[in-house]
Amino acid sequence: MAELRYRAPKGTYDLVFPESERTERVLALAGEVLTLRGYRRISTPVLENTELFRRSIGEDTDIVTKEMYTFEDRGGESLTMRPEGTAPVIRAYLERGLYAEGLPQKLFYFGPMFRRERPQAGRFRQFYQIGAEAVGSADPLIDAEIISISAVLFQRLGLERYRLVLNSVGCRNCRPGYREVLTGYLEGIAPSLCEQCRKRAKTNPMRVFDCKEEGCREALSGAPAIAEHICPECREHFEGVMGGLEMLEVPFDVDRSLVRGLDYYTKTAFEFQFEGLGAQNAVSAGGRYDYLAEELGGPPTPGVGFSMGVERLMMSLDSEGLGMFEELEQMIVFVAGVEGVDRGRVFSLLKEIRDASFSADADFMGRSLKAQMKQADRLGAMLVMIVGGEELERGGVALRDLGRSEQWDIPIGDAVSEIERFLEGTR
RNA sequence: GUGGACGUAGCUCAGUCGGUUAGAGCGCCGGGUUGUGGCCCCGGAGGUCGGGGGUUCGAAUCCCCUCGUUCACCCCA
Known part of the structure; x- marks a missing residue:
């Protein structure tokens, strides 16, 4: 690396x-x-x-x-x-x-x-x-x-x-009383405690209970418990x-x-x-x-x-193999522009869709339609709105359902309502 | 602060008894479809082999140092 x-x-x-x-x-x-x-x-x-x-x-x-x-x-x-x-x-x-x-x-x-x-x-x-x-x-x-x-x-x-x-x-x-009792006990068993614990016995006696040393654990098994004090x-x-x-x-x-x-x-x-x-x-x-x-x-x-x-x-x-929440955010629409189409058309459609609160994205890499389709797929988009010259001439755009690989033309003015209709239909 | 393990492409890793241009899968980009995704096929980009020094005719491969990551101690969420 x-x-x-x-x-x-x-x-x-x-x-x-x-x-x-x-x-x-x-x-x-x-x-x-x-x-x-x-x-x-x-x-x-x-x-x-x-x-x-x-x-x-x-x-x-x-x-x-x-x-x-x-x-x-x-x-x-x-x-x-x-x-x-x-x-x-x-x-x-x-x-x-x-x-x-x-x-x-x-x-x-x-x-x-x-x-x-x-x-x-x-x-x-x-x-x-x-x-x-x-x-x-x-x-x-x-x-x-x-x-x-x-x-x-x-x-x-x-x-x-x-x-x-x-x-x-x-x-x-x-606590002070318990501390005293514990300290007294620890002094008695000091020889069987690890070095760490002997130190702790003086500075912070209750910490000895944290020790994982076998010898300490045994020696501490008879230690006074705070619960009783x-x-x-x-x-x-x-x-x-x-x-x-x-x-x-x-x-x-x-x-x-x-x-x-x-x-x-x-x-x-x-x-x-x-x-x-x-x-x-x-x-x-x-x-x-x-x-x-x-x-x-x-x-x-x-x-x-x-x-x-x-x-x-x-x-x-x-x-525990949990927390893999099913669907993360899903993109609703990807607006794809065919080569040669004015990007302004794509951009304003994108705004219109977003203003209607549908998640949407478009190409910002100057890529081919094929590559844009690929991008849409990667983003998990449900729909691709294809803005192409042919459709525009007829006053429309194409809407493609990526899930079912079906595609149909819609009037350009109905972009948002068509998306709404599609979403209702899938439910 | 102490100890162990590890460090090769974006990711996961192969390659090490030292020997020509360092590989795979996935991912990425492009093409196969002169306007269309997922599968498939083809091609491409991308690596100071963590860094420095040493040994050697020759080092990703051996040695030392260093940095980084990681696990454990300590401690804590």
């Missing part, structure tokens, strides 16, 4: 048809599922003040310490290309005073996120997320609703090879969420080792894990974040949300 001078930056990609159109459809379906549940679209800037993410995601997280695209703009301000969507939404919620619109505020978003990681299957530097936030309610049933949205979308798409895992990560009342309030909430999911008929497994990577999560944490996607198998994930609004300088405001990786969603469709 001759080396092109410019290529899409590492970890980014161009979405080209027909995949682009396929993605569009999936997004439209997601929007439908969300709208049906009262969620409304919000768009926030791709750029935010760096502090917003440092505060919300956590100073010690991988995202903040090594993955953000941060730069100083020409005015000396530190800006960051958003690595996730929740903090910006909460920021906007506070800034625009959306609480005055009544609670809960149910918002959804779609857009690109940026993280400077090493790309691999299902992991990109610029990736798209669709997500939703329910802000202002502490009701466990709204956790269930948020979680169920992904399940409903998966079901609508026909996806089956996944499972929902659920956990509670506690709150500011119970959460406070009565958290426990009650967790049970409420599980009850809600049962009512919504969303099956789940409790996984006490599930932890989330962003600091702001409290209580509910969940993840939809898929088979057949490679190492990055979480297509949708999220949780509750009851202190985030406060952390950002607003009034205490509970919230819960999810975000879904669009690329991973599309990959899961691929792996």
Whole structure:
């Protein structure tokens, strides 16, 4: 392959048809599922003040310490290309005073996120997320609703090879106590832990549950689970969420080792894990974040949300052989001009047809009639309107049905009505 | 940031114990039908064999470096 001078930056990609159109459809379906549940679209800037993410995601997280695209703009301000969507939404919620619109505020978003990681299957530097936030309610049933949205979308798409895992990560009342107990336990089994985990035991003890090392897993099998150490309030909430999911008929497994990577999560944490996607198998994930609004300088405001990786969603469709939507856009008419005919005739017919809201195209390559027919076929056109000298002399044009290889003359003035008639006839 | 695999036409790939002008299928363009698609037939365009260096009489084929892609670790959507 001759080396092109410019290529899409590492970890980014161009979405080209027909995949682009396929993605569009999936997004439209997601929007439908969300709208049906009262969620409304919000768009926030791709750029935010760096502090917003440092505060919300956590100073010690991988995202903040090594993955953000941060730069100083020409005015000396530190800006960051958003690595996730929740903090910006909460920021906007506070800034625009959306609480005055009544609670809960149910918002959804779609857009690109940026993280400077090493790309691999299902992991990109610029990736798209669709997500939703329910802000202002502490009701466990709204956790269930948020979680169920992904399940409903998966079901609508026909996806089956996944499972929902659920956990509670506690709150500011119970987490410190659990942390202490866990740290104590980890000290005891330190010799049988891998190097990584020994480090993590000190910096972020709950992360050890993520380790896939055989030795660690065994050593951790007897570790205290947070589920047994959460406070009565958290426990009650967790049970409420599980009850809600049962009512919504969303099956789940409790996984006490599930932890989330962003600091702001409290209580509910969940993840939809898929088979057949490679190492990055979480297509949708999220949780509750009851202190985030406060952390950002607003009034205490509970919230819960999810975000879904669009690329991973599309990959899961691929792996289950789904999402090959039958007909993509079909061209209704191709207006072909015979050699020697004034192109103006073709062009004005084209305008007339398009003005009547029929998709139509014509030749812009100066090609022969034969080549134009070929082009019409390639575009999937149903009809070809042939503008030829002979027909014009009789005051008409020819209309050809590509499906049935039939062709007939029509008066040039009836172009649009003839197309309408044809379309009614095929139905 | 670490490790492995791979890098030949637009796409999918063949060709490598080193040896004349680097191939196929698909796609693209044109012709076979002096005004007509899909099938078929014919022809054509398109390749610094990722890049650089080295070994050799000779390298797409061997060696080194580099860039890129990809998968995995890490982490996460």
